[in-house]
Amino acid sequence: MNLTSRSIIPEPLRQLPWKILSALGLLTLFGSAVLYSAAGGKMMPWALVHMVHFALFLALAIAVSRVPRERFRQMAYPFYGVLVVLLVLVEAVGKIGGGSQRWLNIGFMNLQPSELMKPVIVLAMAHFFANLPPSMTRTWRALIPPGMLLAVPAALVILQPDLGTALAICFGAVVVIFMAGVPMWWFMAGGAAGAVAAPLAFFFALHDYQRKRVLVFLDPESDMLGSGYHITQSKIAIGSGGFFGKGFMNGSQSHLEYLPEKHTDFVFATMSEEWGMIGGLFVLFIFFIVLFRWGMGVSRRAPDRFSQLLAAGITATMFFYVAINMMMVMGLAPVVGIPLPFMSHGGSSMMTNMICVGTLMAIERWSRNSTSLN
């Protein structure tokens, strides 16, 4: 491949995975079209900002992709440490402010440390397992330190309370632990323990509103005008769209405000109503290309254990966004506030996902460099 495409374009630019970036650009443009319609045929306040976010954070992703592997490994624990401190700070500010809060105002933007924690926990985990001598992967030392590493931020995020993000953090970390080769029966045992803990957590750990969401998920019609409303209206939007959709700008569920959060968490429903199943399959197809083909492929081709684990974890984190969001809007998961990457309006999620994309691009670059060295 590399041999054929010699041209005047400078090497670093030529090395970027343009197919993948075009696919993401296409998805973002499609997202902008949906947001344009959701705003009643206006570029503001969502569609234009969405595209600006994409451009801005694409630059960030390219910058990330240029970072050498050693710098990644060096920065893994310091980043992790800083984010834990920030999470504590968020909690403290929230307590002082007399309410729960998820972000810190750092002047030019609201920084949401829990959002950044999603890729950083994967980074820290990958770093840990890359350093762990292979012989220890089946001992307690392969479990207790990563367990601690995960427990602290997960607990802090649950306290915020932000169940969705905490689950995303856990999912990324657990995938890295799994891929690192710890014994399979630990996961079985963990799964069994989870099955026991889940009902306990449901009754003792969850907040009332979270418990209600779970109950409503199990039976949306039980609360048609309350929490079940979200799920029901979303299913109506998707179901009424049919195969070809109602047509651009013709979604009654979104335009008449029956659909809640039509521009953020439920943007997939907004899209499905107007573009139908065709649009839905298009979105699924893009994610298939980006995550399944590219993300997993990068992980398989990665030159070393750290890169492998990092790529797998990052892909899993992005997958978690997509899977949970789409399951939620289609009534297969409870309502947790998780946006759909590159479709939902919102800077934080775009930033996290672009950092993930940048990281994958970096790993791809490392593997290219190592092959060329060999």
Add this chain to the structure above:
Amino acid sequence: MARRTTPKPITPGMLQNSFDRRSIILGTLQGAVGVALATRMGYLALFENEHYKLMSESNRVNLSLIPPRRGWILDRSGQPIASNRADFRVDIIPDRLIDKDKTLAELGEILQLSPIDMQDIKDKLDKARGFQPVAAGEHLSADLYAAVSVRQPDLPGVVPQRGFSRFYPSGPCVGHLVGYVGAANAEDYAKEHNPLLITPGFKIGKDGLEKRFDAELRGVPGARRSEVTAGGKIVRDLDTREDIPGKPIHLTINAGLQEYAARRIGTDSGACVVMDIHNGDILAFVSMPSFDPNSFTDGVGRLEWKMLADDDHVPLRNKILHGLFPPGSTVKPTVALSFLEAGLDPNESVNCTGGLRVGNRVFHCWQHHGHGQTNMWKGIYQSCDVYFYYFAQKIGSATIAKMLRRMGYGQKFDLPFPHQSYGTVPDPDWKEKKYHKPWAVYDTVNATIGQGYMLVNPLQQAVAASRIASGNIVFPRLMQNAPIRASEPLGVPKEHMDVIRSGMFEVVNGRGSAGRARLPFPNIQMSGKTGTAQVVGLNMNGGNGKIGAWKHRDHGHFICFAPSDNPRYACAVLMEHGGSSAAAYPVARDIMTWLFDQQKAMDVLLPMEKEWGGTPQERMAAKYRAYAAQYGVTAPQVDNSEQAVEAAVAGPPDNAQPPQPIQTDAASPDAEPLAEGAAPAAAPSPVPTAPPHP
């Protein structure tokens, strides 16, 4: 290191193998999730598509009923007595309220409601159930309506609407004639489970003709399909089916006369019925004071209720249909007819010395000085009681009662009202049945002068006047489509009629008791008969029914017909506790004048109205303002003011006895005013404060 039975050193190669295996597991898992998502999407969008399409449509499209325009109520010439006017209104649906207090406060601010209005709305909301709309504002300006419409998304449960509302151009003047309309209450809805009843802005007839002809007047609702947001805001109308307005009903009433009569009664409590003697058409049907049906359409507030309840003139009572009054001397022409029929020579006379001894009792004439030689003519025009005492005993009460009934007294007429109090024409059989007591001499004496057990309503008096004027059995008629009952002759010889008609002519135009009732025309004369009826025994009021507590004063009556030479119109006026017939006949005179020359009649009325403080509508508005200033929001809450009003206006069941004590003892007639000169000082005021009679 080698603690296990099979110590297996782990190499990076083994880890790489495990990674490869596990990434296949992870990939498979992701692929499976992807397939599951696509399947779910297909299930929702293809398999369940119809179902969700329907739900989406039912979200999007809101079907609302358009209340039909109510049929008009028209007078004999097609002039509206009740019509509809385009109206902006705001209703509250209790079940859709989320934060009642907040929404109410905001709405109050937008509509600039006074504390009294707010209190009334809260009262109504407390009583309303479910989806029963509560009117928060009617007859709003377009600006206020727009202000509410704009804010509607923030005001769940508030429904601004433009439509039509009932309008009674002359307000209180027709209250007791047509009744009123109002929002359906829970019982109405229980009777008729019609979604129209809980459509904001829809009104049903609550009383009178509005209630009786509700089915005809109601019409067929239209429907509007409109696109609505989740917040209930209407984005656009999709299609509309027009309503079919209710059918109009045509009355025999003359709207102008009705209004004039109501205004002319003034601040007093009075009733007036005017009839066309040719066909029985009721031209005016007035009971005042009345309620303003316009103000009842959106319910009855605390202050309004207090105003009505405090009024000792009982505005909610329909005096024509539910009031029963001793008719006093107005029955004398009829009694005289019975004398003639019994063969009495009208020239036969009796010497009135101011009283008549019957057995060991003396029955007084109202004229204590006596009338001297009195024949039938003089008995009528001077209203001499002794003349009637004397001959009534000779002829007997049965003959008299028969003639009274023939003239319409004690009769119930076929009119479209649910209840009619038709009173009593007493005779020995009746008394035996009712009181198990034998007929006494004083009973005859009382009946001949319209006192005692004798009770009539003003409609019967107008009918009697019509029958005397025409010599036919005239039946009253209110609906233009009601058949005219062929006027059979009464069967009274013309010579008899001529006698009493000339006596009644003399009452007004000669030496009679109502000289001031003369019509202001050189060529049109009116004939009539006065009546002053006692309501309490002599000793209770110091023997004078003209002064003292209002409710102890005598009732003033006047029956008449005009023109005397060729009768066309008959009229009965009652002034409840008016003091004497002098309160009644000037009113009758002006009402009759209106029929012949409206301008002349108005010229008399307007200066009086200036003194009274304006038209009935203006006076009610002023009174309301005074009440609002005095009581504000402190008026007590009425448990069920609307039902109370409904019950009060509907009146008692047929022929319930009046609240006043019935005089079963011998009545002593009160003074009739005399002709000019002898009459009490002629006052233009409708409330003559006649001095005690000499």
